[in-house]
Amino acid sequence: MAEVKTVAVLGTGIMGGPIxxxxxxxxxxxxxxxxxxxxxxxxxxxxVEVVDTRSEAVGGANAVxxxxxxxxxxxxxxxxxxxxxxxxxxxxxxxxxSTIGIAGTEEMEELARDAGVxxxxxxxxxxxxxxxxxxxxxLAAGPADALERCAPVFDAIAARTIAFDxxxxxxxxxxxxxxxxxxxxxxxxxxxxxxxxxxVDPKRFLxxxxxxxxxxxxxxxKGGMMIERSFEDPSFPLRLALKDAKLVLDATGGNGERPALxxxxxxxxxxxxxxxxxxxxxxxxxxxxxxxxxxxx
Numbered sequence: 001m002a003e004v005k006t007v008a009v010l011g012t013g014i015m016g017g018p019i020x021x022x023x024x025x026x027x028x029x030x031x032x033x034x035x036x037x038x039x040x041x042x043x044x045x046x047x048v049e050v051v052d053t054r055s056e057a058v059g060g061a062n063a064v065x066x067x068x069x070x071x072x073x074x075x076x077x078x079x080x081x082x083x084x085x086x087x088x089x090x091x092x093x094x095x096x097x098s099t100i101g102i103a104g105t106e107e108m109e110e111l112a113r114d115a116g117v118x119x120x121x122x123x124x125x126x127x128x129x130x131x132x133x134x135x136x137x138x139l140a141a142g143p144a145d146a147l148e149r150c151a152p153v154f155d156a157i158a159a160r161t162i163a164f165d166x167x168x169x170x171x172x173x174x175x176x177x178x179x180x181x182x183x184x185x186x187x188x189x190x191x192x193x194x195x196x197x198x199x200v201d202p203k204r205f206l207x208x209x210x211x212x213x214x215x216x217x218x219x220x221x222k223g224g225m226m227i228e229r230s231f232e233d234p235s236f237p238l239r240l241a242l243k244d245a246k247l248v249l250d251a252t253g254g255n256g257e258r259p260a261l262x263x264x265x266x267x268x269x270x271x272x273x274x275x276x277x278x279x280x281x282x283x284x285x286x287x288x289x290x291x292x293x294x295x296x297x
Contacts, residue, residue, distance in 0.1 A: 003149050004093070005029060008061040010054060010077055010084060011098070012040040014236070015124070016067035018131035019097075019157050021046045025134075026156035033057035055087035063093045063150055070243065071104030078111060085115040093118045093146050095153060099178070101247035105171045118146045121167035123174040124158065128235040135159040141170035175251050178244045181218070182265045185241070185282055188219045189268070189289040192226045196290065202227050222283040231280035238285060239278035242269040 006029040009020040016032075017040070024030040024047035031049045033056070034040035040050045051057050054077060058064045064084060068074050074096065078085045088094070094117050096108050105121050112119035120142035130136050138154045140147055141164035154161040164170050195202040206223050209215045225231060245266040252259050271288035272278075 002062075004062040004152055006061045006063075007031070007153060008033070008057040008064045008084075009048075010034075010057060010064065010066050011068040011073075012043060013067070013069070014128050014234070015097075015131050016065075017043060018128070018134075019065065019067060019136075020048045021132075022134040023153065023156050024048045026152065028152060028156060031057045031061065054084040055082070058084045058088050058092070060089060061092060062089070063095055063153055064088060065095045065153070066098050068098045069240065070098070071100040071107065074098050074100060074104070074108060075111070078108070085111060085117060088115070088117055090116075091118075093120055093142075093150055095120045095122045095140075095150060097122050097124055099123050099174055099244055099247065100171070101175070102168060102171055102251050105168055109167045118143065119167055120146055120150060121164075121170045122154075123171055125174065125177050130159075131157070137162065139164070139170035139173050141165065141167050172251075175248050179248050179262060179265075182241060182245055182248075182269070182282075183261060184216060184218050185222050186265045186268050186285055186289070188223045189226060189283070189286040192223055192286060193289040193291070225281060225283040226286040229286075231277065231284040231286075234279070234281035236282050237279055238269060238272055238282040241282035241285075242266070242273050242278070245269050 007023050009016055009032045012020055012032050012034040020030055020032045020043050031051055032040050032043050033051055033054050037052060044050050066074050068077060094112050109119045120140060122138060122140045124136040124138050126136035134157055136158045138158035138161040140154060140161050147163055191205060192202045195205050206220055248262045249266055252262060268285050268288045272285045275287055277284035277287055
């Protein structure tokens with residue numbers, strides 16, 4: 001079959017909106033649907049056709065992208081009576097980009113198989129700014145011919161694509177990468193909080209590691225946000241980081257054991273969420289690391 005030329009994007013939040021915009025900017029005919037239409041409406045200024053229903057979005061599309069918050073949301077949008085799967089064109093590809101974990105991915109693959117739809121497991125690495133710049137890292141797992149057909153999609157949204165033969169492999173790598181990103185974020189929060197407890201200016205910490213083997217652009221960025229207490233414009237909300245931390249635990253704790261580092265990460269993010277920071281940037285995990293002493297500074 002020919003390469004993808006028409007795409008439907010279901011879910012136009014922090015990630016889905018920029019993805020739809022970049023697809024249209026690359027010359028692909030792009031439709032977008034969001035549960036709250038008003039949030040998708042600005043995309044119409046960038047050549048994206050915003051529609052009212054899932055069925056209207058996927059009708060005629062060579063590929064359908066889901067970029068939603070959870071496995072439950074993906075299931076609700078794609079499956080059941082009135083779901084998007086039932087309205088997809090014969091031969092269309094479902095590119096599932098939401099981070100939904102191993103069990104969720106296996107469930108969606110089965111839904112696609114039952115509907116006779118080709119399934120590509122394709123979570124992405126990156127947050128708001130890389131999504132806006134079309135510089136995500138795409139992790140794409142599925143039949144080789146489907147990945148080849150979908151190349152224009154990945155070229156439009158990603159700086160590079162890492163391909164796998166079987167669905168599920170991309171999601172497994174995404175969980176590994178998420179564990180690393182969350183470890184850096186929470187580790188930076190703990191270190192900033194420790195510096196403050198010891199009476200050390202945390203800027204000195206960032207200065208000391210800058211340019212060396214211990215440095216990290218991500219630590220510098222998130223650390224700066226923590227020092228400035230600047231969390232209101234999230235590149236990735238803490239509540240979604242907590243969801244991802246729970247998915248890592250789900251994947252690693254099947255034998256009843258809870259691995260130490262992922263457990264500690266999930267605990268800190270849960271604490272920050274309980275403190276009311278779920279809709280702020282995930283760097284707001286600082287408040288959980290700093291504890292009550294943060295109110296004194």
